[in-house]
Amino acid sequence: xxxQPFLEISGLHKDFGGLTATNEVSFSMGRDEIIGLIGPxxxxxxxxxxxxxxxxxxxxxxxxxxxxxxTGKKTWDIVNMxxxxxxxxxxxxxxxxxxxxxxxxxxxxRAMKRGEWVKKVEAKAMDALEFAGISDMALExxxxxxxxxLKRLEVARAVAxxxxxxxxxxxxxxxxxxxxxxxxxxxxxxxxxxxxxRLHSEGPAMIIIEHKLAQLMKIVDRIIVLDFGTIIADGTxxxxxxxxxxxxxxxxxxxx
Amino acid sequence: MGLPGVYFxxxxxxxxxxxxxxxxxxxxxxFIVALMAxxxxxxxxxxxxxxxxxxxxxxxxxxWDLLSGFTGQMNFGHALFxxxxxxxxxxxxxxxxxxxxxxxxxxxxxxxxxxxxxxxPCLRLKGSYLALTTLAFPIILTGVVxxxxxxxxxxxxxxxxxxxxxxxxxxxxxxxxxxxILGFTMWxxxxxxxxxxxxxxxxxxxxxxxxxxxxxxYKLLAFCMSGFFAGVAGGLYAHFMRLAGPSGLEVGLSFQVxxxxxxxxxxxxxxxxxxxxxxxxxxxxxxVVLDNFPSLPEIRMFIFAGLVLLTxxxxxxxxxPWVRDKIETECPRxxxxxxxxxxxxxxxxxxxx
Numbered sequence: 083x084x085x086q087p088f089l090e091i092s093g094l095h096k097d098f099g100g101l102t103a104t105n106e107v108s109f110s111m112g113r114d115e116i117i118g119l120i121g122p123x124x125x126x127x128x129x130x131x132x133x134x135x136x137x138x139x140x141x142x143x144x145x146x147x148x149x150x151x152x153t154g155k156k157t158w159d160i161v162n163m164x165x166x167x168x169x170x171x172x173x174x175x176x177x178x179x180x181x182x183x184x185x186x187x188x189x190x191x192r193a194m195k196r197g198e199w200v201k202k203v204e205a206k207a208m209d210a211l212e213f214a215g216i217s218d219m220a221l222e223x224x225x226x227x228x229x230x231x232l233k234r235l236e237v238a239r240a241v242a243x244x245x246x247x248x249x250x251x252x253x254x255x256x257x258x259x260x261x262x263x264x265x266x267x268x269x270x271x272x273x274x275x276x277x278x279x280r281l282h283s284e285g286p287a288m289i290i291i292e293h294k295l296a297q298l299m300k301i302v303d304r305i306i307v308l309d310f311g312t313i314i315a316d317g318t319x320x321x322x323x324x325x326x327x328x329x330x331x332x333x334x335x336x337x338x
Numbered sequence: 339m340g341l342p343g344v345y346f347x348x349x350x351x352x353x354x355x356x357x358x359x360x361x362x363x364x365x366x367x368x369f370i371v372a373l374m375a376x377x378x379x380x381x382x383x384x385x386x387x388x389x390x391x392x393x394x395x396x397x398x399x400x401x402w403d404l405l406s407g408f409t410g411q412m413n414f415g416h417a418l419f420x421x422x423x424x425x426x427x428x429x430x431x432x433x434x435x436x437x438x439x440x441x442x443x444x445x446x447x448x449x450x451x452x453x454x455x456x457x458x459p460c461l462r463l464k465g466s467y468l469a470l471t472t473l474a475f476p477i478i479l480t481g482v483v484x485x486x487x488x489x490x491x492x493x494x495x496x497x498x499x500x501x502x503x504x505x506x507x508x509x510x511x512x513x514x515x516x517x518x519i520l521g522f523t524m525w526x527x528x529x530x531x532x533x534x535x536x537x538x539x540x541x542x543x544x545x546x547x548x549x550x551x552x553x554x555x556y557k558l559l560a561f562c563m564s565g566f567f568a569g570v571a572g573g574l575y576a577h578f579m580r581l582a583g584p585s586g587l588e589v590g591l592s593f594q595v596x597x598x599x600x601x602x603x604x605x606x607x608x609x610x611x612x613x614x615x616x617x618x619x620x621x622x623x624x625x626v627v628l629d630n631f632p633s634l635p636e637i638r639m640f641i642f643a644g645l646v647l648l649t650x651x652x653x654x655x656x657x658x659p660w661v662r663d664k665i666e667t668e669c670p671r672x673x674x675x676x677x678x679x680x681x682x683x684x685x686x687x688x689x690x691x
Contacts, residue, residue: 135548161550169548175541178534179673186538189531190550203531221673243550 086149088113088287089134089247094143096129103129105311106143111304113246116273116288118298118319121308122332127291128170130308131249134289135167136160147247162192164284166245168236170252170291174224181220183235184210187242196244196282207242209279214238214268229256233265241272241281248272248286254294266297273301295333299323307332359684360675361665366608373514377507386510392618393517394574399598399610400524401567406596407604408528409560410540412465414473416595418456419565421476421587423449423572428496428582429489438502442573449569450562457561461554464543476587483584495583502577513574517611520567525607527563536560601646603656612658617642 087110094107104126111117119127132138134145136157145153152160175183184207187193193206211217214234219227227235233253240248253269254262275285292298298305305322307315309331315322322328329335357363377386402416427445430436436444456475460468483490490496502509527533535556538546546553576582585591595610602613624638653660666675667690669683676684681691 137544137548156552157544157547158550158552161548166550167548169545173542173545175538175545177541178537182534182537185531185534186546186551187549189535192550239545239549 087111087146088115088148090144090146091134092144092146094130094133094140094145096126096133096138096140102311104133104140104308107308107311107313108143109306109313109316111287111289113287114285115304116290116302118302118305119289119291119308120293120295120298120305120332125308126311127308128251129311131167131251131289131291134160135165135249137167158190161243161245162190164192164244164246164286165249166240166243166247166286167249168233168240168251168253170255172229172232172236174227174232174235176223176225178224179221180211180216180224180227180235181207183224184238184242187239190243193243206280209281210238210242213241213272213278213281215264230258230261233257234268237265237268241283244282244284245286246284248288250288250290250292252291252293254292254297262294262297266301270301359677361677362662362675370518373518374511377510381507383506386506388619388622390510390513390578391575392615393513394571394578395595395598395618396517396611396614397520397574398568398571399595399602399614400521400607401564401571402595403599403604403607403610404524404528404567405560405564407599407606407610408533408540409536409557411460411557411560412469412472413564414469414596415456415476415589415592416472416564416568417587417589417591418472418476418479419449419452419568420572420575420591421479421582421584422452423569424576424582424586425483425490425496426569427573427576428499431499431577432496438500438573438577442570442577445573445576446566446569449565449567449572451565452569453561453563453565454558456565457558460561461557473589473592476592477589480584480587483587491583493584495581495585497581497583499577499580499582501580502574509578513578516570516574520570521607521611524563524567528607532556532559597646601649601657603658603660606656606658609656609658613656616657617646620645 090110092108094104096103107130119130121127129138133140136152136155139154143153144151147163147165150163152163175186181204185203188203188207188210208217208220211220214237216231216234216238219231224235233255237253250269253265257265269288272283273285273288275283277283290298290302299319302319304317305319306313307322307328314331315325315328323333357367376389398420401419402413405411406413423445426448427441430441430444431438456472460471463471484492503512528536535546535551539553539556543553572586575586598613598617599610601617602611603609621638621642624641628634628638649657665678667678668675669686669688669690671688672683672686674683674685676690682688683690
C-alpha cells in the first residue's frame with residue numbers, strides 16, 4: 083500500500099449563495115511540505131483554509147488528515163487533531179493580557195496532553211510568546227498591540243497548540259520589511275522543529291496564504307495558485323513564475 | 339511559642355503585606371467585619387430583614403455577572419433561575435417536608451438543570467438575539483405556573499414554608515455568610531483557568547474554537563454555574579419570605595438584577611455585590627423617608643432611575659471600577675496595583691508618576 087498522504091483534499095466545493103468560493107479543489111500534501119497558496123483577491127484562498135480548519139463546512143468533497151476523514155468535524159476537534167490556523171484579520175481577545183490570549187490555546191486538550199510534564203500553563207504560554215518574540219509585553223492588554231505584534235500573537239496562539247499542520251493566513255500582511263524578514267525566519271525555524279523552551283515544535287507542515295511573493299518564494303517548496311475557486315497551477319516556485327496562465331491571472335507581466 | 343502563635347504571626351504578616359497595602363482590599367475587609375459585627379449593635383427586626391434580602395440579591399446579581407458579564411452570554415431572563423429554584427425549594431419543603439438545608443441545595447440543582455435547558459437552545463444565539471430569547475423563558479414559565487394552580491399555587495404562589503433558621507439573627511448570619519462564601523467562590527472561578535476561557539469566549543468565540551477549546555461545553559458550564567448560584571439565592575429567598583410565587587419570575591426582577599450589576603460594575607463579581615448593597619437599602623430608606631410625605635406622588639422610582647442614569651453617564655464602567663481607578667494606580671511595568679498616593683511601585687519600584 084502506498085504511503086498515506088498527510089493531507090488529502092478531494093473535490094472540495096463550497097458555494098456562498100450564487101458565488102462559488104472553491105470549485106472542486108483537489109490536492110494532497112506531504113508531512114514536511116510548506117505550500118504557498120496564492121491567487122487574486124476573492125480567489126477562495128481563505129475559504130479553502132477555513133474549510134480545512136472546520137470553521138466552514140464544504141458542500142461537497144472530502145478532507146482527509148493523516149488518513150482520517152475530518153470533513154464536517156467541529157473546529158476544536160480538528161485543532162486537537164493537530165491542525166492550527168491563524169486569522170487574516172487578527173482576532174485577539176482584546177481585553178485580556180497577551181499571556182492570557184496564549185493560555186487559552188495552552189488550555190486546549192491537545193496542548194494539555196502533550197505538555198504534561200510542564201506543570202504551569204503560564205510557563206508554556208510564555209515560551210510560545212518568546213518564540214513569537216513578544217514575551218516582553220506579556221502583561222499588556224492585547225488591545226495595545228501594533229499590527230505586527232498582533233500577527234505575532236496570532237502565530238503564538240497557533241503554535242501553542244503544538245500543531246502538525248499550520249495554516250497561516252497572510253502572516254506578512256501589514257508588516258514592515260524588517261518585520262516580514264523576522265516573521266519569515268520564525269516560520270522557517272518553526273518548520274525545522276525542536277524545542278523552544280518548554281514548548282515542543284513538531285516541525286509542522288504549513289499552508290501559507292500570502293501576497294508578498296518575494297518572501298514567500300524563499301520559504302516554500304511548492305505553490306498552488308487559485309483563481310475563481312479553481313486550481314490553475316501547482317508546482318515549484320520556479321515553474322509557477324514561468325507559467326503563462328498564472329502571469330495572466332495574478333502575477334502580471336512584471337513578474338515577481 | 340505554640341502553633342497558635344505561628345498562625346497568628348502568619349495572619350498578621352498576610353494582613354500587613356497583602357491586605358493593608360491596597361485601599362480596595364481594606365474596604366473589603368472593613369465590609370466583611372462590619373457585616374459580621376452588625377448584629378452586636380442592633381438587632382432591629384426590620385433592619386436585619388433589609389440586609390438579609392440585600393445579601394440574597396447580592397448572590398443573585400453576582401451570578402448574573404458570572405454568565406452575562408464574564409462569559410458575555412447576555413441573559414435578560416435571569417429571574418428564571420431564581421424563580422425555578424424558589425418553586426423547587428418550596429415544593430420539596432411543603433410536599434416532602436425537607437428541611438431548608440436539603441431543600442435549598444436541591445433547589446439550586448433545579449437552577450442548574452434550568453441552566454442546561456435554557457443553555458442548549460441558546461448555544462447558537464448571540465447578543466441581542468440571545469437576550470430576547472432568554473427574556474421569553476420566564477414569561478413562558480409564568481404562563482405554565484398559572485396553568486397548573488394545583489401544584490404551583492397559581493397567582494398566590496406557595497406559602498407557609500418552614501423558617502430558614504429559628505431566629506432573625508441566625509437568618510442574618512446564614513445569608514450574609516453564604517453571600518460572602520459564594521461571592522468569593524464566584525470571584526475565584528473567574529480568576530481561574532476556566533475563568534480565562536470564559537473571558538475569551540466573551541471576546542471572540544470563534545478564536546477560542548480555533549485555539550482547540552470546546553466552547554459549547556464552557557458556555558453550558560457558565561449557564562449551569564450561574565443557574566446554581568442564582569438557585570441558591572432563590573431557595574434562600576423562598577425560605578426567608580416563606581413564599582414562592584410568580585413574582586420571582588417577573589421581568590422586573592430580571593431587569594433589576596441587570597441594573598444592580600451595571601451600576602456596580604460588570605465583569606468584576608464584587609461590583610454587582612456592591613451595587614446591590616448600595617441600591618437595595620437605598621430604596622428601602624427612600625420608602626421610609628417618602629412615607630412621611632404622603633402628599634408627594636410616587637417619586638421613588640424616579641429618583642432611582644435618575645441616580646442610575648447619572649452614574650452610568652459619568653462612570654460608564656460602573657461605580658466600583660471607577661472608584662477603584664481613583665484610589666489605585668496600576669504599575670505600568672509589572673501591572674501590580676498600588677495606592678494612588680505612592681510614587682513608586684511597591685513591587686518593582688517602577689516610577690508611577
